[in-house]
Amino acid sequence: MIMATKRLKNSKKASGQERQAGIIATAASLFAARGFTGTTTREIAKAACCSEALVFKHFPTKRALYAAILAEKVPLTELLTAVEDAAKKRDDRLVFTMLASHRIRRGADPTLLRLLLFSALEGHELSNMFFKNQHRIFYDYLAGYIEQRIREGAFRRVDPLLAARSFMGMLAHHRLLHEIFRVPSHRSPEDCVESYVNLFLDGVQAGTSATRKTRS
Amino acid sequence: MIMATKRLKNSKKASGQERQAGIIATAASLFAARGFTGTTTREIAKAACCSEALVFKHFPTKRALYAAILAEKVPLTELLTAVEDAAKKRDDRLVFTMLASHRIRRGADPTLLRLLLFSALEGHELSNMFFKNQHRIFYDYLAGYIEQRIREGAFRRVDPLLAARSFMGMLAHHRLLHEIFRVPSHRSPEDCVESYVNLFLDGVQAGTSATRKTRS
DNA sequence: TTTTGGTAAGTAATTACTCACTCACCATAT
DNA sequence: ATATGGTGAGTGAGTAATTACTTACCAAAA
Structure with a gap:
């Protein structure tokens, strides 16, 4: 490191x-x-x-x-344009999987996460801006997408912001456990991403006409 | 503080x-x-x-x-026996709501959460024990409960540990946002708890015969 | 020659930790 | 009653090391 x-x-x-x-x-x-x-x-x-x-x-x-x-700004345009592409096609699974894979992946660098947590705990004045650039941008974007999918009847009527935070929370907690608390993982990153996405999508799609892709 | x-x-x-x-x-x-x-x-x-x-x-x-x-150990027997009680009655909603309410509530003291994060980030040798007593105990218990409910056919076949971490992740992320990053809340703690529990239960109960209590 | 990249050797303040030393209290012997 | 000595609670004034930061100076490009 x-x-x-x-x-x-x-x-x-x-x-x-x-x-x-x-x-x-x-x-x-x-x-x-x-x-x-x-x-x-x-x-x-x-x-x-x-x-x-x-x-x-x-x-x-x-x-x-x-x-x-x-x-310092971290360039995220590459990821965001790719997600935007999936969003246009209304491929819910892909949108959530891409966001999740970006956070949970093999050999992920814990540096930015540690900087984020340290700056917030130590109370640096720029901590909020850093948080916004590093983290908030994701769940704000996600909240917008969820809101739209609710309007289209694909998701149930949930609070979009809370739902987005729930999903980002799963990912953040996962990273916290493994990158900060050094808890060994019993599943591969890909498996974890799939599980989280399934769990979340089943939650927001329950009772709607949305079809869920079956897993093996 | x-x-x-x-x-x-x-x-x-x-x-x-x-x-x-x-x-x-x-x-x-x-x-x-x-x-x-x-x-x-x-x-x-x-x-x-x-x-x-x-x-x-x-x-x-x-x-x-x-x-x-x-x-120093924090006494949690009171909460755990109460949860155990709800678990015996197979009242899923109550089990999850009680755990969530314990973490997300008005005037929650961020002291322990801050100590936990600081000790992990600063790499203290006792950090792992503290983490286990403060946090891991919850999702380990929850994983056991989820596993049982899957065997009973009440929850779908998900990875119990990942599911438990997902739920705790929602709560941890919520606390992180409000107690550490000082993000203002747009909903009451009770509303948030209800939303998180609904989202999670819908996710794990999707496709089963479990009835979901309707919300207003 | 002037500008730029670079440093050795400082500074005053702060750090974790120590030492020699009171002071209040209390049981007991006188 | 009162002097005696022991004990645990408490501290002022240190210490050597480390801290963020400065000053005066040097050497090689331009």
Whole structure:
């Protein structure tokens, strides 16, 4: 999880932007591993293979470096356009499976989840924005989709926001168990995704005319 | 959340046990609020209305004090016997509603949840035990109940453990949103509990002969 | 030569933890 | 009644190490 940014021995200097990006990446994994108060600027410098002074040349304070990390946007356009495509075809199963697979997959990196939780627990001011970009965007989108499917009669009349949160809750809890609490899994990620999607879709489709694909 | 242990002005000394319990309670709320590395022994002493030296008379190190907090058991017998009662009557709705209401309720104290998350993120050795006592006990019990109901034909053939985690995931996510990320709620706790229980029961009862109580 | 990338060696403040030391209280011997 | 000595509760003033951050300076490009 923590890895030093190796620098080539013969190239003495890196460009300013490279260095800055390197420091951000290195610090992000340290903050994710140990939290804000648990990480020292000395550790960051050492892991980034430079002096503490250089870190402070790029970022006025430790908090500013932390804020720069939280403010970084994760590109999600690829996933969202693919989901949008499935949504247009009204392929409920695919929509939910894609979202679930994006969160639950083999070798998932717990860094962002840990950053998210640490920032919220430690009460950083940018925590809310980070939460919105990383998490809320999913269940807000999902709530919109569910609302539409209810109007179309494909789902029963549930509270769309609560239903979306329920589904995201299953996924978040799953990640919490395995990535944070280190609970060993007795099923493959794909099996888990399928189970969660089945459970949820059966819940929202109960009593409607929607056909459920049978499982083996 | 954080409150100093007030001592009466005329009674100069407290008994050893009282002091120890007071320090534990005070430190627990501080650790929950700011984490282990984010809390100083000076703050703990000040909040407990005594000197730092006295804190170290009771606990050899800061970590030992933290460990004493995590090792404390929360009495859950009252809830579990009540749930056991509903389980005997095969009142599925009541079983799930009681468990959900215990987690989601007005004025719920986020202290234990914060301690749980902080201890896991910061990687304390006792974190697993704390997790087991605080959380795992619920979904392990629930998994057993679900397994039984499947055998009885009341629930469809789902993976009991995954199903139990799904339900607990809805609740954990709900608490995370409101108690940690401070997302305002648009529904009452009771409404949320009802929605979650309905959604879940419809999911596991789909295709069985189980009757679902209609909602307004 | 000026700008840029980089650092060694500081600083004052804070950290967990220790030590030498009171003080109140209480049973018992005088 | 009162002096005696023991004990547990409690603390002020430290300690060495670590913290975030600064200053003065250097070397290699441009």
